[in-house]
Amino acid sequence: MSEIIKQCKCGSELFYTEILTSPNSFQSVYKCSKCGNRIGILSSGEMEHDIALLKAENEELHDKLTQIDNWCRAYPLSVFPEPDMKEVRMALEAVGITIDSVAASIMRRLLNGIQEIVSGGVK
Numbered sequence: 001m002s003e004i005i006k007q008c009k010c011g012s013e014l015f016y017t018e019i020l021t022s023p024n025s026f027q028s029v030y031k032c033s034k035c036g037n038r039i040g041i042l043s044s045g046e047m048e049h050d051i052a053l054l055k056a057e058n059e060e061l062h063d064k065l066t067q068i069d070n071w072c073r074a075y076p077l078s079v080f081p082e083p084d085m086k087e088v089r090m091a092l093e094a095v096g097i098t099i100d101s102v103a104a105s106i107m108r109r110l111l112n113g114i115q116e117i118v119s120g121g122v123k
C-alpha cells in the first residue's frame, strides 16, 4: 500500500494516527499536527469493495422492481376487462358475500406478493 500524503485545510501536513473499524468498512484516520483536525479516509481497496457491494445491492433492487413492474402488466384490460361492479356487488350480496371482503382479500394477496418480492422470497 502506497503512502498518500494529505494536507489539512490549514495547509499543514496530516499524519496517520489509526484505523477505525466498523462492521462493514474501515478507514484510516489522519490528524493535523498544527490544528488538530482529524479526517477519516476509506482505503481505495475498501472503496472498491464498498462500490461492489452497492452495485450488487442496486442490481438486486432493480431485479425486484422489474418483478413488480412485470406483475403490474400481468392483468391487461384487453384480456381482463373491468367488470360491472354494480352487478358484481349484487351477485356477491345474493350469496351473502360483501364486495369489501373480496376487495380486501385481493389486496392482501397483492400486498403479500409484493412483500415476498421485497423480502427476497420470489425470484
Ligand SMILES: [Zn+2]
Binding pocket: 008, 009, 010, 011, 012, 032, 033, 034, 035, 036, 037
Ligand atoms: Zn490543520
